Amino acid sequence: MGIEAENVSTIIAGEEIKFGKSIPVDSVQEIVRKDPENIPEIYLREMQGSVVPHLSLEIPVIDLSLLSEADEGELSRLDIACREWGFFQVINHGISPEVLQNLKSVVSKFFELPFEQKKKYSMATDDIQGYGQLYVVSEQQKLDWADVFALLIYPMKLRNMSYWPSELTSFAEAVEVYSMEANRVSKELISAISKLMGMEKDELWRIHNEVMQAMRVNYYPTCCNPDKVVGVSPHSDSSTLTVLLQDDEVTGLQVRHHGGWVPVKPIPNALVLNVGDALEVFSNGRYKSIEHRAMTNKSAPRISIASFICPQDNVELMPPDAGAHRRHRHKPKYKKIAYGEYLRSTMRRKLNGKSNIELIKLDEE
Ligand SMILES: O=C(O)CCC(=O)C(=O)O
Numbered sequence: 418m419g420i421e422a423e424n425v426s427t428i429i430a431g432e433e434i435k436f437g438k439s440i441p442v443d444s445v446q447e448i449v450r451k452d453p454e455n456i457p458e459i460y461l462r463e464m465q466g467s468v469v470p471h472l473s474l475e476i477p478v479i480d481l482s483l484l485s486e487a488d489e490g491e492l493s494r495l496d497i498a499c500r501e502w503g504f505f506q507v508i509n510h511g512i513s514p515e516v517l518q519n520l521k522s523v524v525s526k527f528f529e530l531p532f533e534q535k536k537k538y539s540m541a542t543d544d545i546q547g548y549g550q551l552y553v554v555s556e557q558q559k560l561d562w563a564d565v566f567a568l569l570i571y572p573m574k575l576r577n578m579s580y581w582p583s584e585l586t587s588f589a590e591a592v593e594v595y596s597m598e599a600n601r602v603s604k605e606l607i608s609a610i611s612k613l614m615g616m617e618k619d620e621l622w623r624i625h626n627e628v629m630q631a632m633r634v635n636y637y638p639t640c641c642n643p644d645k646v647v648g649v650s651p652h653s654d655s656s657t658l659t660v661l662l663q664d665d666e667v668t669g670l671q672v673r674h675h676g677g678w679v680p681v682k683p684i685p686n687a688l689v690l691n692v693g694d695a696l697e698v699f700s701n702g703r704y705k706s707i708e709h710r711a712m713t714n715k716s717a718p719r720i721s722i723a724s725f726i727c728p729q730d731n732v733e734l735m736p737p738d739a740g741a742h743r744r745h746r747h748k749p750k751y752k753k754i755a756y757g758e759y760l761r762s763t764m765r766r767k768l769n770g771k772s773n774i775e776l777i778k779l780d781e782e
């Protein structure tokens with residue numbers, strides 16, 4: 418019998434936070450360390466969809482320095498990137514290679530710690546922060562070939578410092594410095610998107626009512642049968658935008674495009690940005706959150722670091738046009754739902770393409 422995940426609540430800094438409970442499962446890193454040649458059945462599955470050969474198609478590249486100068490051409494390239502791809506790489510973002518390298522180095526050090534030491538930071542069964550796995554809601558579901566380490570970063574009151582590894586002296590600083598920069602880059606992009614949506618540049622950010630930012634480090638160990646094992650199942654992110662810092666050498670991320678999967682070839686020191694479900698709703702479907710997945714490989718472990726930029730829990734997900742202060746210029750295509758409720762509903766379900774946003778889609782006439 419499968420155990421269905423239940424809802425639980427926690428109190429962080431005096432506020433009740435309810436998340437779906439993820440069933441604890443074995444560390445994949447430990448499975449590989451003990452027996453690299455054997456993959457437990459629960460990780461084996463048939464792959465779906467064809468992969469577009471490398472280099473035949475690439476996700477767009479956006480130059481943030483041009484956007485910051487209000488370059489009209491770059492603004493329209495951003496519009497096309499968000500409409501046609503939902504994914505793009507950002508160059509000239511102003512984050513120094515040293516800041517990126519410091520973050521990569523501290524998160525690698527975390528995963529190099531002995532298992533017993535990492536376990537001190539294990540996710541509590543009712544939390545989404547810490548070391549472990551997420552989205553495991555039934556004992557029958559196929560599992561992803563990854564361990565994760567997640568932290569809530571902003572607002573500060575959501576931080577739970579007991580999850581921040583105290584033995585890694587430069588960890589907190591590297592996370593803090595990078596997160597501030599990821600926040601700045603997101604703010605610049607959200608300002609540009611706000612203009613593209615016909616609003617003042619600060620309006621979309623303001624609607625977030627103080628952005629919530631979470632960081633999730635994904636650790637994908639090597640895998641002896643990458644054709645049958647997925648690092649992260651196909652999903653869309655629930656965020657407004659996600660900023661992904663990926664390995665400069667090891668590829669793994671694939672993006673859904675016209676029915677196939679397009680591998681994202683890393684550009685050294687670039688960031689990968691994607692549209693999440695919240696932006697799909699805010700833009701009333703103009704920009705779509707895009708399904709993506711991470712693959713595994715035989716030769717090297719891969720680490721990716723996702724920063725999720727989200728509205729506060731109490732923010733109603735709806736296109737700003739549908740607000741009481743405006744005439745109904747466009748009929749909303751999604752049911753109105755508070756972001757916190759939407760986020761929690763996604764945490765109680767396994768990753769499954771765009772199934773979360775499908776649930777709030779209104780029928781078109
Ligand atoms: O590892 C990757 O490239 C993708 C990770 C991802 O999609 C996520 O953390 O939401």
Ligand SMILES: [Fe+2]
Nearest residue numbers: 652653654709
């Ligand atoms: Fe994702």
